[in-house]
Amino acid sequence: MKWIGFLLTAAACAGVGQWAASQIHRRVHLLECSISLVEILKSQLSFTMAEPAVILREMEEKKALKDLSFLAVCLHLCKQGTAFPVAWRESLETDGLDPLTVKDRQILTDLGNVLGSTGLQGQIDQLNLLQSRLKSQLEAASQRYATNGKLYRSLGLMGGLLLVILLW
Numbered sequence: 001m002k003w004i005g006f007l008l009t010a011a012a013c014a015g016v017g018q019w020a021a022s023q024i025h026r027r028v029h030l031l032e033c034s035i036s037l038v039e040i041l042k043s044q045l046s047f048t049m050a051e052p053a054v055i056l057r058e059m060e061e062k063k064a065l066k067d068l069s070f071l072a073v074c075l076h077l078c079k080q081g082t083a084f085p086v087a088w089r090e091s092l093e094t095d096g097l098d099p100l101t102v103k104d105r106q107i108l109t110d111l112g113n114v115l116g117s118t119g120l121q122g123q124i125d126q127l128n129l130l131q132s133r134l135k136s137q138l139e140a141a142s143q144r145y146a147t148n149g150k151l152y153r154s155l156g157l158m159g160g161l162l163l164v165i166l167l168w
Contacts, residue, residue, distance in 0.1 A: 010157070010161055010164050012160065013159045014160050017152045017153045017157060018152075018156060021150070023098075024099070024149055025145055025149065027101070027104070027141050028138065028141045028142050028145050030067060030068070030097065030104075031104065031134060031141055033068050034104075034107075034134050035131060035138065036065065037065055037068060037111075038111065038130060039131070040065070041111075041115070042124055042128070042131075044059075045123055045124060045127075046120070052084045052116050053075070053078040053084050053087075056074060059071065060075060067096075070091040070094050070097060073090075073091035073094050074112075077090060084115065085112055085113060085115075088109075088111075088112030089112060092108055107134055114126040
């Protein structure tokens with residue numbers, strides 16, 4: 001019975017390390033999806049010049065953006081009559097974006113403020129700027145995952161083994 005407790009303790013610590021590493025990886029993935037979102041928005045604006053809510057409805061089916069859960073929330077709020085900028089801001093407060101930093105969320109908030117606020121060329125220029133900011137965030141997150149991802153997994157496992165040894 002004692003061994004089972006030791007095994008569960010080590011497994012729990014290893015699980016915490018794995019969870020911490022997966023949070024960093026999730027941030028990288030969400031930033032990649034956000035960059036894809038900006039790219040799609042630029043092309044949709046260039047070709048259709050549609051309103052942001054209409055573009056969101058069209059993007060709802062894209063598999064590349066399924067992990068951006070706030071898009072569905074924003075679309076739902078727009079269908080209920082909420083103005084797009086307000087719906088965008090409120091949708092960014094969803095739980096699915098927890099791995100994102102404050103700076104990442106601010107860039108996404110700025111994205112919502114840009115859409116529909118100026119002329120076509122102004123929006124595209126602003127989207128290019130936001131896309132470059134997202135890319136720099138992605139580079140930093142990727143580097144952090146490369147350096148800390150293995151570290152967190154190893155620390156979780158080693159911490160569990162240390163705890164088992166101390167409890168022995």
